[in-house]
Structure formats: structure tokens, C-alpha cells
Amino acid sequence: MTEQFVTFGDNKLSVADIVDIASRKKTVRLSDSDSFGKKIQAGADFLDELLVDDGVIYGVTTGYGDSCTEPVALSLVNELPIHLSRFHGCGLGKHFDQQTTRAILATRLCSLSKGYSGVSYALLERLVLMLNEDVLPLIPEEGSVGASGDLTPLSYIARALIGEADVLFQGEFMPSAEAFGKLDVKPYKLRPKEALALMNGTAAMTAVACLNYIRAEYLTRLSSKVTSISCYALGGNPEHFDERLFDVKPHSGQQKVAEWIRGDLGVIEEKRNSNRLQDRYSIRCAPHIIGSLKDALPWLKETIENELNSSNDNPIIDPESRRVLHGGHFYGGHIAMAMDTLKTQVANLADLQDRQMALLMDQKVNNGLPANLSGAKADRKSVNHGFKAVQIGCSAWTAEALKLTMPASVFSRSTECHNQDKVSMGTIAARDCARVLELTEQVVISSLLAACQGAQLRAQLNQEQPPLAISKMAEDVGRDFNFLEEDRALEKELRFWLDEVEGKRWSLYSSR
Ligand SMILES: N[C@@H](Cc1ccc(O)cc1)C(=O)O
Numbered sequence: 001m002t003e004q005f006v007t008f009g010d011n012k013l014s015v016a017d018i019v020d021i022a023s024r025k026k027t028v029r030l031s032d033s034d035s036f037g038k039k040i041q042a043g044a045d046f047l048d049e050l051l052v053d054d055g056v057i058y059g060v061t062t063g064y065g066d067s068c069t070e071p072v073a074l075s076l077v078n079e080l081p082i083h084l085s086r087f088h089g090c091g092l093g094k095h096f097d098q099q100t101t102r103a104i105l106a107t108r109l110c111s112l113s114k115g116y117s118g119v120s121y122a123l124l125e126r127l128v129l130m131l132n133e134d135v136l137p138l139i140p141e142e143g144s145v146g147a148s149g150d151l152t153p154l155s156y157i158a159r160a161l162i163g164e165a166d167v168l169f170q171g172e173f174m175p176s177a178e179a180f181g182k183l184d185v186k187p188y189k190l191r192p193k194e195a196l197a198l199m200n201g202t203a204a205m206t207a208v209a210c211l212n213y214i215r216a217e218y219l220t221r222l223s224s225k226v227t228s229i230s231c232y233a234l235g236g237n238p239e240h241f242d243e244r245l246f247d248v249k250p251h252s253g254q255q256k257v258a259e260w261i262r263g264d265l266g267v268i269e270e271k272r273n274s275n276r277l278q279d280r281y282s283i284r285c286a287p288h289i290i291g292s293l294k295d296a297l298p299w300l301k302e303t304i305e306n307e308l309n310s311s312n313d314n315p316i317i318d319p320e321s322r323r324v325l326h327g328g329h330f331y332g333g334h335i336a337m338a339m340d341t342l343k344t345q346v347a348n349l350a351d352l353q354d355r356q357m358a359l360l361m362d363q364k365v366n367n368g369l370p371a372n373l374s375g376a377k378a379d380r381k382s383v384n385h386g387f388k389a390v391q392i393g394c395s396a397w398t399a400e401a402l403k404l405t406m407p408a409s410v411f412s413r414s415t416e417c418h419n420q421d422k423v424s425m426g427t428i429a430a431r432d433c434a435r436v437l438e439l440t441e442q443v444v445i446s447s448l449l450a451a452c453q454g455a456q457l458r459a460q461l462n463q464e465q466p467p468l469a470i471s472k473m474a475e476d477v478g479r480d481f482n483f484l485e486e487d488r489a490l491e492k493e494l495r496f497w498l499d500e501v502e503g504k505r506w507s508l509y510s511s512r
Contacts (some may be wrong), residue, residue, distance in 0.1 A: 004031050004104075007035035008124070009115040014310045015301055018110075018210040021131065022103040028131045030113070030124055040117040042319035047118040047193060050324065051077075058326060059196040066419035081195030082162060088155030088199065089165070091140030096153070096204075098168065099378060102134045103207035108154065108198060111312050117197035125190045126161060135154065135160070136168045139204070141431060145415060149312065149330035149421030150204035160196045161189025175323050178395045193317070201312035202332040208430035209304045209342075213297075215437045216346050219444060220294045221508035222501065224257050225348045225473060226448045227286040228264030230356040232470050233454030235367040237277065238265040240284045242397045254291025260509050261287065266467035275336050282355035282364070289352045293345035300417030303338045309471050332426030336409035339429035343436040347401040350440040353447040356400040357391045360454050368461055373453050375485040387450045390494075394443045401439040445497040452477045453484055476506070 006017045009031025020026040030036065050057055056485075063070035064084060065242030072080055109127045112119050129135070137160035143152035159165035162185075163177030170182070176306065177187050231238070241262040246255045278284060308412060314334075316325040363371045370376075408429035414421035452474040459466050466474065480500075481493060 006059040006490050007031050013110050015210045015213050018103050018106055018216050022099045022108040025110045027509045029445050040121045043115050043118045043317050048147050060192045066417040077192050079192040084195040085155045085158035091152045093140050093142030093410045095138045104203050107207040108203035111201050114311045116316045117234035117313045118193050119197045120278040132204050138166045144427040145423035146332040146426035148420050149200040151199045154199040155203040161188040200314050200330045205332050205335045205427040205430040206307045212433045220290050223290050224260045226451050229451035229455050229470050231283050233458045235281045236279045251295050253294030256285050257291045258287040264469040300338050306332050318358045332424040333350040336426035336429045338406040338410050339433040342431035344405045346440050347405045347436050350401045350443040353443045355392045357394050369457050375483050390446045394446050395438040397439045397442045401436045404436050441501050
């Protein structure tokens with residue numbers, strides 16, 4: 001039986017771990033190994049010693065960022081973290097949803113558990129409590145440049161800990177102090193450096209990146225499936241996915257997508273001269289389009305997981321070498337690059353499906369199917385419009401997705417008195433990517449419904465059974481989507497199918 005919790009401390013966490021915590025499939029716990037407890041304690045002790053011995057630690061006895069030249073008297077050291085959490089409480093925009101908020105909490109906990117932030121075991125325990133009891137700070141999405149860490153979004157976690165921020169708890173919004181009260185614990189008292197350690201990293205963007213990655217991975221499969229169904233519906237040429245053809249272009253992800261589509265379309269009889277030797281690119285080049293994303297997935301995952309399992313903080317407190325290491329590990333350049341890349345690849349899937357939709361709708365190119373794939377009977381044809389408006393919707397959603405592909409990482413602004421004079425904008429890239437995914441899922445799901453209807457119409461026209469994998473998928477879709485014969489308002493049904501994608505209704509191809 002697989003474990004129902006994710007353990008923080010000794011092991012590396014994966015993207016899937018964060019997603020499981022975010023969706024409450026798994027709870028969390030700290031490693032009970034001796035070495036982990038000792039490591040965390042050593043960091044906190046080392047910081048205490050430094051405070052006594054040296055008297056100067058950046059962010060503990062100094063102001064923050066460009067204010068690092070401003071000494072803070074020992075008598076004020078305990079107030080400093082509270083101030084940090086307060087003055088960054090200026091985020092705006094929508095709040096992150098519950099899933100993302102859990103992912104952010106877990107991602108920060110992962111970094112702090114590495115043991116190089118000088119935080120106490122008690123802080124980690126409190127974060128565990130918040131995750132397991134689902135005490136969720138309301139974190140505004142906007143206001144991070146993603147290079148002094150996600151300071152502003154993460155400040156809401158710090159302020160929730162001390163009892164000052166609003167949280168969602170047991171379905172109600174309330175001050176965090178009240179939520180903690182219901183759990184019989186007092187607000188947390190931050191130790192010196194702890195607010196900085198909580199805030200000075202990439203947890204918001206990395207959490208969003210984890211959630212994005214899983215959605216994108218699923219979309220490569222779903223888009224491949226829709227391509228197979230569209231190809232059949234259009235009377236396309238299955239030879240475009242020939243194994244030998246793909247042997248000579250050795251991108252493994254592209255080969256895999258071709259293999260999936262080939263498998264869906266079934267055995268091909270030798271058809272050297274079909275009526276159109278070469279289908280249009282949105283069918284013929286689908287493995288190349290979906291495959292470029294598929295080929296990028298391994299390095300995207302590696303990049304996201306490296307960031308997830310990093311000590312993205314400053315300064316790094318290393319009890320082993322007994323050094324305080326000043327650097328810029330709060331800089332989210334890798335996530336910015338990964339998310340800027342991912343969003344362009346995902347938007348290309350929206351575009352691909354929108355083009356396939358265009359082929360399916362248009363009698364000039366759809367090889368004998370009714371206009372707009374209308375399933376209306378003879379004398380009802382004139383009043384019915386099939387998927388016409390759904391296609392128009394797809395074009396709008398695709399345009400909106402494509403518009404968001406402008407890279408965020410090139411919009412660095414010099415800020416904070418030019419201390420932060422080059423920043424990553426990784427959080428914006430990750431949020432853009434999430435929105436592109438949302439829009440692309442809308443396009444893909446609409447294309448799926450249309451393609452299934454197209455496949456049914458093709459089978460009727462040719463008086464045949466579609467290939468097995470295609471009829472199976474079409475049948476499954478048909479269980480919850482009636483053949484579109486008479487016009488009906490489809491919004492509710494489209495929303496239903498979006499939920500099905502979120503819940504990963506189909507397992508889609510056993511080979512990875
Ligand atoms: N990220 C900065 C710290 C900082 C914190 C808060 C600020 O408002 C500004 C800067 C550093 O580690 O150097």
C-alpha cells in the first residue's frame with residue numbers, strides 16, 4: 001500500500017508529492033529520523049550562538065535588502081521579523097485558490113526542511129499543522145518580482161503564523177489567531193530570521209509550477225487522443241504516424257506521441273494513394289507539435305524539482321561549516337525560464353486543437369462531413385448550427401492563450417533602491433502559465449467533444465466501426481455527452497468536461 005503522507009526532511013520531494021498534498025490526497029509529516037531533528041536544531045543553535053558571539057547577522061540585526069546597512073539594536077531584534085511580515089502585507093489581485101495555497105505552504109516547508117535557513121523545529125511543526133488541519137492563509141497573487149523571493153505572497157504565511165492574517169479554516173474566513181484558537185494552539189512566536197526564512201524564497205512560483213507541470217503532462221496525452229479522433233473523423237492519412245517515418249527523426253517524445261496516435265488509429269492497410277496524400281499540418285505535424293512539449297517535460301520536471309528541493313533563502317545558515325553564506329538563492333530564474341517555456345508550448349496545443357477544429361467544421365476541407373459537424377436530420381438542418389459557436393469560442397480562448405505567451409522573464413524591473421536591480425518575474429511567468437493551461441484545457445475539451453461527434457458522423461458515412469481505441473473513447477464521452485443533433489446551450493456541459501479533465505477521467509496511454 002502506498003503511504004498516505006509525504007515525509008519532509010530526509011528525502012527529496014517530487015512534483016507529484018506537492019500535487020498530492022495540494023489536492024489533500026496526502027497529509028504531511030516531518031521525518032522522525034534522529035539526524036533530521038539534529039540538523040534543524042543545529043541551524044537554530046548556530047544562529048543563536050552567532051547572535052551572542054558576532055552580534056551582526058544580516059536580516060537579524062540589520063534592515064532588509066538595501067537597508068542592510070541599517071543596524072538594528074538587540075532590543076529590537078525580536079520585532080524585526082514581525083515588521084517584515086507586516087510591511088510586505090500589500091499584495092493585490094485575486095487570492096490563490098486553496099489547492100495552490102496548500103502547494104505554497106508545502107513548497108516552503110520543503111525548502112526550510114533542508115536545514116540551511118536557521119529556523120526552529122517548532123516552526124516546521126507549525127507549518128505541518130497548518131497543512132494537515134487545512135489552515136489556509138489568503139495569499140494575494142500579485143506583487144512578487146520573483147527575485148527577492150516571493151516576499152509579498154509569502155509574507156501572508158508569516159503573518160498567519162503570528163496570528164495576524166486572515167485564513168480560510170473549516171469553510172470560514174477568520175483571523176488566523178481564531179483558527180489557531182480552535183486548534184488549541186497559540187499564535188506562533190517568530191524567532192529572529194524566521195520571517196525572512198519563510199519569505200525569502202521561490203515557494204509561490206515553484207508551487208504554481210508543480211501544479212502547472214502535472215496539467216501540462218496530462219494535456220500532451222489528451223491532445224494526442226483528440227488528434228487521433230480528429231484524424232479518423234477527417235478521413236486523414238494514418239501513414240503520417242508510421243513507425244519507420246519516426247525512426248528517422250529521433251526525438252523520443254515526438255516518437256512516443258506518434259506511437260500513441262498510431263496505436264489509436266490501428267493497423268493501416270497499405271494505402272499508397274489516398275485521395276489526399278498529405279494531410280494539413282495540424283494533423284500531419286501533430287507529433288511534432290505535441291512532441292516538442294513532451295520532449296521538454298523531463299527537463300522541466302528536473303528544473304522544477306531542483307528548485308523545490310533547494311534552500312532558496314538568504315543568507316544560508318550552514319551549521320556544518322559554521323558559516324553564514326550571503327548570496328541570491330531567492331532568485332527564481334529557473335522557474336521563470338521553465339514557466340515561460342511551458343506556457344508557449346501549452347499555448348501551441350491550444351492552437352493545434354483550434355486548427356483541427358477549423359478543419360472539422362469546414363465542409364471545404366472536412367472530407368464529406370456536415371458543416372459544423374451538425375448532427376441535424378435533413379429537414380432540421382437549416383435551423384441547427386452544430387459546433388459553430390464552440391469553434392468561435394475556441395478561437396477566442398486560443399487567442400487569449402497565445403497573447404499570454406510573451407515571456408515574463410524579460411520584463412525585469414530595477415526595484416528597491418536598485419538593490420533588486422535584476423529580478424526574475426518567475427511568479428508572473430508561472431501565473432501566466434496557469435492561465436494558459438486553463439484556456440488550453442477549454443480548447444482541448446471542446447475539440448474532444450467535436451472530434452467524437454465527427455468520428456460518429458464519419459463512421460455513419462463510411463458505414464463502418466471506427467478503430468477500437470477511438471470508438472472506446474467516443475463511447476465513454478458519449479455516456480455524458482449526447483450526440484449534438486438539435487442546438488442546445490453547451491456551457492454547463494463544457495464546464496462538466498473541464499472538471500473531468502481536472503479529475504483526469506481517462507488514464508490515456510499506458511506507455512509513458
Ligand atoms: N531578498 C533580500 C531581503 C529583502 C527582504 C525584504 C525586502 O523588502 C527587501 C529585501 C535579501 O536576501 O537580500
